[in-house]
Amino acid sequence: MPRGFCKMAAFVGLCAVAGLLGIAAVAIVAGRWSWGSIVVYGASLLVSLAGLCGALWHLLTGAAPETLNLGIGLPGIGANFRLDALASFFLIVANLGGASASLYGLGYGRHEPAPLRVLPFFPAYLAGMNLVVLADDAFSFLVAWEFMSLSSWALVLANHRAPENVRAGYVYLVMATFGTLALLLAFGVMAGPEGGYAFASMRAHHPAPFTGAMVLLLALVGAGSKAGLVPLHVWLPLAHPAAPSHVSALMSGVMTKVAIYGFIRIVFDLIGEPVWWTSLIVLAVAAITAVIGILYALMQNDLKRLLAYSTVENVGIVFIGLGLALAFRASHMGLPAALALTAALFHILNHSVFKSLLFFGAGAVLTATGERNMEHLGGLIHRMPKTAAAFLIGCGAISALPPLNGFVSEWLTFQAILVGPGVPQWGLRFMIPTVGALLALSAALAAACFVKAYGVVFLGRPRTPQAETAQEVDRFSLAAMFILAALCFIAGVLPGLFIDMLSPVVADLVGARMPAQTFLPWASIVPIAQSRSSYNGLLILLFLAVSGTLAAMFIHRYATRATRRSDIWDCGYPDPTPAAQYTSSSFAMPIRRVFGSTVFMVREKVDMPRPGESRASHFHVKVLDPAWHYLYGPSVRAVMRVAVALNQLQFLTIRSYLSLVFATLVLLLLVVAAWR
Amino acid sequence: MALIPDLVVDLIAQAAQMLLVLALAPLVLGFTRKIKARLLRRIGAPLWQPYIDLWKLLHKDAVLAHNASWLYRIAPYFVFAATWVAAALVPTYAANLMFSWSADLIAIVALLATGRFALALAGMDVGTAFGGIGSSREMMIASLAEPAMLLVVFSVALIAGTTQLSSIATTFATASVGLRVSLGLAMFAFVFVAIAENARIPIDNPATHLELTMVHEAMVLEYSGRHLAMIEAATALKLMLYFSLLACLFLPFGMATTDKDWAALGIGVSSYLLKIFVMAALLPIGETAVAKMRVFRYPIFLGGAFAAGALAVFLLFVSRSF
Numbered sequence: 001m002p003r004g005f006c007k008m009a010a011f012v013g014l015c016a017v018a019g020l021l022g023i024a025a026v027a028i029v030a031g032r033w034s035w036g037s038i039v040v041y042g043a044s045l046l047v048s049l050a051g052l053c054g055a056l057w058h059l060l061t062g063a064a065p066e067t068l069n070l071g072i073g074l075p076g077i078g079a080n081f082r083l084d085a086l087a088s089f090f091l092i093v094a095n096l097g098g099a100s101a102s103l104y105g106l107g108y109g110r111h112e113p114a115p116l117r118v119l120p121f122f123p124a125y126l127a128g129m130n131l132v133v134l135a136d137d138a139f140s141f142l143v144a145w146e147f148m149s150l151s152s153w154a155l156v157l158a159n160h161r162a163p164e165n166v167r168a169g170y171v172y173l174v175m176a177t178f179g180t181l182a183l184l185l186a187f188g189v190m191a192g193p194e195g196g197y198a199f200a201s202m203r204a205h206h207p208a209p210f211t212g213a214m215v216l217l218l219a220l221v222g223a224g225s226k227a228g229l230v231p232l233h234v235w236l237p238l239a240h241p242a243a244p245s246h247v248s249a250l251m252s253g254v255m256t257k258v259a260i261y262g263f264i265r266i267v268f269d270l271i272g273e274p275v276w277w278t279s280l281i282v283l284a285v286a287a288i289t290a291v292i293g294i295l296y297a298l299m300q301n302d303l304k305r306l307l308a309y310s311t312v313e314n315v316g317i318v319f320i321g322l323g324l325a326l327a328f329r330a331s332h333m334g335l336p337a338a339l340a341l342t343a344a345l346f347h348i349l350n351h352s353v354f355k356s357l358l359f360f361g362a363g364a365v366l367t368a369t370g371e372r373n374m375e376h377l378g379g380l381i382h383r384m385p386k387t388a389a390a391f392l393i394g395c396g397a398i399s400a401l402p403p404l405n406g407f408v409s410e411w412l413t414f415q416a417i418l419v420g421p422g423v424p425q426w427g428l429r430f431m432i433p434t435v436g437a438l439l440a441l442s443a444a445l446a447a448a449c450f451v452k453a454y455g456v457v458f459l460g461r462p463r464t465p466q467a468e469t470a471q472e473v474d475r476f477s478l479a480a481m482f483i484l485a486a487l488c489f490i491a492g493v494l495p496g497l498f499i500d501m502l503s504p505v506v507a508d509l510v511g512a513r514m515p516a517q518t519f520l521p522w523a524s525i526v527p528i529a530q531s532r533s534s535y536n537g538l539l540i541l542l543f544l545a546v547s548g549t550l551a552a553m554f555i556h557r558y559a560t561r562a563t564r565r566s567d568i569w570d571c572g573y574p575d576p577t578p579a580a581q582y583t584s585s586s587f588a589m590p591i592r593r594v595f596g597s598t599v600f601m602v603r604e605k606v607d608m609p610r611p612g613e614s615r616a617s618h619f620h621v622k623v624l625d626p627a628w629h630y631l632y633g634p635s636v637r638a639v640m641r642v643a644v645a646l647n648q649l650q651f652l653t654i655r656s657y658l659s660l661v662f663a664t665l666v667l668l669l670l671v672v673a674a675w676r
Numbered sequence: 677m678a679l680i681p682d683l684v685v686d687l688i689a690q691a692a693q694m695l696l697v698l699a700l701a702p703l704v705l706g707f708t709r710k711i712k713a714r715l716l717r718r719i720g721a722p723l724w725q726p727y728i729d730l731w732k733l734l735h736k737d738a739v740l741a742h743n744a745s746w747l748y749r750i751a752p753y754f755v756f757a758a759t760w761v762a763a764a765l766v767p768t769y770a771a772n773l774m775f776s777w778s779a780d781l782i783a784i785v786a787l788l789a790t791g792r793f794a795l796a797l798a799g800m801d802v803g804t805a806f807g808g809i810g811s812s813r814e815m816m817i818a819s820l821a822e823p824a825m826l827l828v829v830f831s832v833a834l835i836a837g838t839t840q841l842s843s844i845a846t847t848f849a850t851a852s853v854g855l856r857v858s859l860g861l862a863m864f865a866f867v868f869v870a871i872a873e874n875a876r877i878p879i880d881n882p883a884t885h886l887e888l889t890m891v892h893e894a895m896v897l898e899y900s901g902r903h904l905a906m907i908e909a910a911t912a913l914k915l916m917l918y919f920s921l922l923a924c925l926f927l928p929f930g931m932a933t934t935d936k937d938w939a940a941l942g943i944g945v946s947s948y949l950l951k952i953f954v955m956a957a958l959l960p961i962g963e964t965a966v967a968k969m970r971v972f973r974y975p976i977f978l979g980g981a982f983a984a985g986a987l988a989v990f991l992l993f994v995s996r997s998f
Contacts, residue, residue: 401793411783444822552753561902
């Protein structure tokens with residue numbers, strides 16, 4: 001192949017970034033026009049599709065890594081960009097999300113009250129995410145990372161008049177700064193005294209084991225705060241729901257993945273051989289994140305906040321896969337490490353698909369009813385049948401139900417856990433089964449959570465007039481949802497194709513790959529060996545379809561198909577008011593009881609009038625996140641106390657200031673003298 | 677033998693297993709009811725009463741509430757299909773059947789979860805308090821029982837070195853696995869999970885409609901006619917599945933594993949029937965001996981199962997010989 005042609009995909013990637021930035025600039029003007037949103041989202045859709053095709057082409061042809069150096073950025077280094085298998089996989093995730101969000105935005109964006117607050121930032125945000133993945137030196141990586149954070153922060157504040165959005169934006173900004181600080185330190189440690197900030201030089205000189213472990217922990221904090229690892233997750237359920245729904249989909253579905261990309265890039269690519277005990281920490285944090293995330297999701301009544309907490313859970317599941325891959329890699333177990341990493345990467349792709357789908361569904365509900373509170377919804381399956389069908393597939397996929405895609409990646413993670421007894425370290429031998437048990441718990445709780453979400457929003461009787469008069473959303477939104485729902489099916493039924501697509505990525509990172517899956521008979525997947533385990537989504541789907549249809553046909557042919565409509569029975573005492581239905585909080589009540597005393601800080605208050613009193617009775621539930629109570633509350637108070645103490649420095653006389661300056665100078669000189 | 681007859685024999689063996697579980701499931705349910713009735717000093721309905729019930733329900737009109745959606749009408753068939761496929765994938769009289777590799781034990785547990793997901797949604801569809809209470813409690817029980825079940829799966833998979841149910845059964849039936857602490861704990865956990873999943877006493881009472889602690893029956897309260905028949909058939913199949921799973925994992929003797937001549941198949945079928953009916957007799961004996969629990973005692977019951985399963989897995993992670 002000619003040399004110029006080799007660099008095509010990286011070039012396409014950078015062109016896509018430049019194109020998106022151009023659209024952002026145009027949007028500042030176009031936002032004032034009535035058809036500005038169509039121009040901006042249409043152009044973003046085309047550019048994202050081009051980036052998606054370039055990345056797909058690079059990954060599927062197995063092309064060699066491509067590097068580009070632009071003369072912008074730090075003097076002497078410039079800005080380095082590199083497209084390898086890992087970057088192209090994450091470009092696929094980012095641009096798939098970007099393209100579907102743009103398609104959705106074509107319809108959804110028309111309802112935007114203040115388009116100028118969204119339109120310029122949306123393409124800029126997409127460009128920032130692409131740039132993070134392409135960056136090949138610490139400087140451009142951090143600049144792109146901050147660009148991504150700030151543009152999404154602007155989108156979180158799109159509706160800045162709501163006080164809770166202002167708070168969300170503030171918390172987001174603080175946490176993003178904190179995370180970037182950790183990443184900055186991680187890169188600084190890796191660059192060493194020579195200041196080799198290009199990734200190529202970091203790759204060439206792996207740090208010493210202990211330094212490597214420090215870098216890994218800093219990366220875990222830095223990337224984990226962006227991805228939503230407990231206890232750094234607190235900003236996520238505030239900020240993700242505050243943005244417009246297609247941006248929420250990008251933040252939950254894609255930006256958390258870009259953060260995970262940062263972790264994978266640093267830990268699997270740049271620091272080389274990991275120390276085994278670091279995987280212990282990653283696994284513990286990941287398993288706690290998965291369980292806490294889904295338990296809090298279950299307690300939410302706000303649909304978008306529920307989805308945001310469920311993102312926390314899924315990030316935990318991804319990190320469980322990554323932690324297992326680290327553990328196996330530290331013990332030089334090639335195939336298990338490849339299996340665990342494949343599971344994590346596959347779950348990244350799956351989660352980006354179904355979480356975008358679910359946020360689009362939530363956005364459709366919001367457009368149709370103006371409500372995010374599930375207690376005010378209900379019965380939407382009659383008013384919005386198409387949205388309801390797509391949302392149902394998303395719920396099934398995220399609850400890890402076969403034959404959809406979420407099940408496959410969780411199944412692969414379970415298979416990786418079952419090779420766990422092979423690790424030699426005793427700490428890991430106790431950690432891995434614990435993680436397995438917690439993963440099983442979170443998978444089961446996810447099903448409960450999404451039965452609640454779907455059942456309260458789409459089923460039952462409408463609880464308010466808004467829900468009763470909702471209208472189906474536009475065709476663009478529906479198209480975006482149905483494309484993603486179809487992807488959920490395809491990835492669930494033909495997972496072998498996706499596993500093979502991931503195999504060059506995995507081979508680059510852990511030096512081993514899973515056996516090829518595509519041409520196995522009946523399109524089944526066999527992670528290690530046929531005798532050990534196999535799964536066939538296609539056959540399961542076929543069996544389900546055939547047996548269900550056969551049963552229905554048999555009954556309709558040989559028994560009866562007569563149907564009568566009548567009133568609700570409800571054991572003879574139907575209550576005509578929709579308020580008598582089970583609500584979101586009442587659905588979650590048994591689980592709140594079971595885990596309430598240990599995990600949640602539940603405050604329940606029953607206010608029951610005495611017999612004869614005519615006032616209404618009340619029931620208050622308050623669920624607190626212990627992270628706020630034990631971690632953030634005290635640290636905020638400490639910062640305030642220090643600030644108040646230092647505040648006195650503002651009111652000194654000029655003599656005191658001069659003597660302070662003098663004392664500081666003497667102190668510094670003493671330090672220098674002691675140092676030498 | 678030539679290739680084609682082999683394939684045909686395999687297909688017939690697989691189809692026979694699918695039809696066997698479907699045909700036997702109501703009989704097994706009738707048998708447990710009969711034993712229970714005799715234990716309570718009643719004569720009880722005849723053994724084939726479940727067949728008569730299903731036939732009668734199939735020929736009645738399905739009465740739907742005015743606001744029942746398409747999901748409500750599809751769910752019974754879906755639940756039936758998911759349970760039937762899961763039940764057909766559990767080896768009964770013979771291991772290594774044709775499609776046994778298409779789903780392993782984890783996938784079978786997940787298929788049951790799929791069925792439960794659909795049924796819990798259907799329970800919320802009409803918008804009654806009974807449906808909601810049933811769905812909510814069913815999902816609470818499932819979210820505690822499913823992890824315990826997966827820990828049981830882990831422990832047998834760690835002993836056999838595979839999650840493939842046929843291979844597990846073959847290993848346990850032929851190799852000298854012997855009595856193990858971990859298997860005992862796993863079986864203890866499995867029995868607890870099976871009781872909870874099948875809505876039997878002390879978790880739920882299958883014989884009642886009007887009791888505040890009811891779970892499964894409240895969820896399907898609005899169903900009638902052929903839809904109810906599908907759900908009842910699925911319930912019977914699920915009980916059958918758990919019996920088969922118990923037989924296949926913990927009592928695999930007699931099963932035809934590698935050679936499938938007539939003698940081996942005959943021994944397989946008769947030993948399978950013997951195991952199933954012994955278990956179907958033991959279940960009501962256990963049920964009449966205990967009282968139903970309050971709802972908020974369930975976590976203790978299922979937490980016990982979870983702890984036993986976790987202990988079994990921990991033991992196996994320490995050493996495969998436990």
